[in-house]
Every structure is written in structure tokens, then in C-alpha cells.
Amino acid sequence: MLLWNAKWIKTMVRLFTVVMICNFAVCTFAGCGGKEEGGEEKQEAQPTKEEESTPTPIPTSTPAPTEPAKEVRTDFYISSLDEEIPSMCEYWKDYFSIGIAITKGELLNDFKGELIVQQFNSMTCGNEMKPDALLDREATKSTGTETCPVLKFDSCDEMLAFCVDNNIKMRGHTLIWHSQTPDWFFMEGYSNKPDAVFASREVMLERMENYIRLVMEYVNTTYPGVVYAWDVVNEAIAPGDGGENGMRMSDSLWYQTIGPDFVEKAFEYARKYAAPEQKLFYNDFNTYETAKRIAILELVNKIKDQGNIDGIGMQSHIGMNSPTLLDYEETIRKFGETGLEIQITELDINLDSNSEEDFMKEGTRYKRLFFTFKNLVDTGAANITNITVWGLTDEGSWLNKDGKRYPLLFNQVLETKPAFWGVLMDEGIPLY
Numbered sequence: 001m002l003l004w005n006a007k008w009i010k011t012m013v014r015l016f017t018v019v020m021i022c023n024f025a026v027c028t029f030a031g032c033g034g035k036e037e038g039g040e041e042k043q044e045a046q047p048t049k050e051e052e053s054t055p056t057p058i059p060t061s062t063p064a065p066t067e068p069a070k071e072v073r074t075d076f077y078i079s080s081l082d083e084e085i086p087s088m089c090e091y092w093k094d095y096f097s098i099g100i101a102i103t104k105g106e107l108l109n110d111f112k113g114e115l116i117v118q119q120f121n122s123m124t125c126g127n128e129m130k131p132d133a134l135l136d137r138e139a140t141k142s143t144g145t146e147t148c149p150v151l152k153f154d155s156c157d158e159m160l161a162f163c164v165d166n167n168i169k170m171r172g173h174t175l176i177w178h179s180q181t182p183d184w185f186f187m188e189g190y191s192n193k194p195d196a197v198f199a200s201r202e203v204m205l206e207r208m209e210n211y212i213r214l215v216m217e218y219v220n221t222t223y224p225g226v227v228y229a230w231d232v233v234n235e236a237i238a239p240g241d242g243g244e245n246g247m248r249m250s251d252s253l254w255y256q257t258i259g260p261d262f263v264e265k266a267f268e269y270a271r272k273y274a275a276p277e278q279k280l281f282y283n284d285f286n287t288y289e290t291a292k293r294i295a296i297l298e299l300v301n302k303i304k305d306q307g308n309i310d311g312i313g314m315q316s317h318i319g320m321n322s323p324t325l326l327d328y329e330e331t332i333r334k335f336g337e338t339g340l341e342i343q344i345t346e347l348d349i350n351l352d353s354n355s356e357e358d359f360m361k362e363g364t365r366y367k368r369l370f371f372t373f374k375n376l377v378d379t380g381a382a383n384i385t386n387i388t389v390w391g392l393t394d395e396g397s398w399l400n401k402d403g404k405r406y407p408l409l410f411n412q413v414l415e416t417k418p419a420f421w422g423v424l425m426d427e428g429i430p431l432y
């Protein structure tokens, strides 16, 4: 109801503006395909690290005398409910897929579902495919065994079916994680009592293998071809936490029950049961922190030597100023040197202001990020295959606990923000 009211009021107010920008929009976006097409975006100078530290204007070609003066977009708040907006996944189709992390409730909202189908060709379940959503304790206690739990998939079934119906591929998030995995899964007899004791390493290895097998078997037989990448292990590195080789220890029951080789074992089992075309990822946050980056590289190179990993996921929950793009790019380059695929799996920018000026700065940061991704792909420095934003609207963002965060590309009435146009490399968004 709120959305429809907003729609009609805004339609009237915007009528004049829409007519004004119409010609411009057609001009700007009609030929924006990427590498294969000769659009203007392709002719832009590529950013280098030096350019980032010492900003220089981007050279533009001088229009021929007969060419009409080019209009630059000034209205960035376009209602996706009322008007045609360009598609991000179409724009970037020759570079990488564009993904969305979403919860079931949001996905099944008609307006949001329609927008998602138009804008994204990759999806991640925000919570619905995590162990706490899939593990069924009651069924495990009654029909499972000490080494084999029982799972349920009602949390993610509709999301997988949505992907099938709409030709969207899914990142499977996430198999082995210290968080959102219930404590009882690590206990003898799956006990949830305060005096429960850990199951042995041998039992936990079998539970891990069976868990991975059951998830993959179900998803791959019920929805064949939908999941193209699995986050096999999430957030296992936390230098300074006391674990071997920079591993997270204090809050990881996987580390505490199995030991530091739990990551390698998880990838070994994942490879065993994954469909041949499915890519296996190690995924983590703050990957640009030096100690963390070094520990991740050590870990993934070991697993790469075992033949059991295909990619590194950089979550990328970043701030407006931190990390610097230089540090961020440096990490992608270092990860790229492994020869593994790189995916930006959980991008958002923790903006805590809704001033017009800050929205534009956020648009600039998104634009610079995508400029960097494009440059790294064009130069062969990194095989970046997916960019996923962690949420659709600011309102629904996991960051927005205080109601004052604006990290994403759409606002609560599904209008585009400058951030959206930044992703599309729109000329109205300054690059510096």
C-alpha cells in the first residue's frame, strides 16, 4: 500500500523530469554491453593504482561540432516500480554475474521479486541455506545416527525454485561456518543440555562429511544445475585468535572438535560430492587486512595443491573510507595471482548518513569499485567472476539495526540511489 501511494505521488511529481531525461537515458544505456560492444564506457581510460592515489581527470573525447551537447543525469532517484531502468546484470554480462543476497520473505514480495529478476543473475540465500536453517534436531534425534544428522530444506526450497523459474544461478551459502551452526551439532548424542560434551574428532569428521553430502545431494538432485558455487568454509581465519596458522579458534566449535585441518577436510568432502561444474570457494570478511590476507593465501594455496578449491570469496562489507581502494585492489591482485576465481560475495558500504552529498559520495565509491573490478578483469590481473551485493534495499540490510544505515543500491520504496548508477558507470556520478 505504502509503495503504491508513493508510486502515484512520485509519478506526478516526476513526470516532467522523466521527459527531460528520456532521450539522455536511451543514449547512455542503449549500447552499454561491455567488452564486445563499442560503447563509450569501453573507451574510458583504465584506472591504475597511481591514478587512484593522485586523482587525474578521465580523458573524454571532444564531441564533433554537429553533435548535440551531452546531457548528464542529475536525477538519480528513479522508481523501479514506475519506470524502465537499465539492468545491472545485462550491463556487466561480459565481465561477471551480478548477485543479490536476499531473504525468503523479501524475495517472495512481488515487487522485489520482479526487480530482482530484472537486475540480478546470481542469488545467495541470506540465511536460509545455513546449517541452523537446515539441521533438524528433532528428526536427527529420532531417525538420525550419531554420525549422520537429518536435514530439512523448507527454508530454501522456494528460493531454489524461484531461481529455476527465473533462470538465476545460486551461490550456496554456506556449508561449514562457526556461526549459525547450533551447538548441539557438536555434542555427543546431539545433546543440548548444559553438561553436554563434545563429540570426538572422528565422529565430527563423519558428521561433517554427511552434512555436506546431504546438502549437495538434495540440492543437486532436486534443483540440478542451479547452484554454481559453494561457500564451503566461511570465516575460518582470525589472526590473533590463537589458532594454528592464523585460524579462528575461540568461537569455532569446528576448530575445537576437529582441529586445524577441518578446513582441508571440508574441501575434500565438498569436492567428493559436488557436481563437476560447481565451484568451491573459501569465503571471508576483511580480507584486505594484511595478516588475514597472508593467512588466507597460505590456507587456500594448500587446498589448491590438493585440488579441492576453485575460488576465494571476498565478502567486502566495507566503509565509506576504509579500506582504501589501493589496499582493496592490492588484495584482489594478490588473490588473483593464485589463479583461483575471485568473487566479491557480500558487498555493501556502511554509510550512516542520508544527506544528498553522502549519497553521491557513496555512488562514487561504488563506481570506483566497479571501475577497479573492470580494470582487473581487462588486464587479466584477476579472474573476477561474480559481484554480489548483500541485500536489496537499505531498509532490509543486515547493517541497518539502528535504522540509520544506507549501504545498498535501492531505497525502501525501490527507487534507485546514486549507488545504483555508480554500478552502471553512469556519467552523472563522479569517479573522484
Ligand code: G3I
Binding pocket: 126, 127, 179, 180, 234, 285, 315, 346, 398
Ligand atoms: O531466526 C531468528 C528468529 O527466530 C528470531 O525471532 C529473531 C530475533 O532477532 O532472530 C532470528 O535470527 C536472526 C537471523 O539473522 C535470521 O533473521 C538473527 O538474530 C540474526 O543475527 C541473523 O543475522 C544474520 C547474520 O548473518 C548472522 O550471522 C543476517 O541476517 C545475515 O545477513 C548475516 O549474513 C552474514 C553472512 O552469512 C556471512 N558474512 C557476514 C554477513 C553479515 O553478518
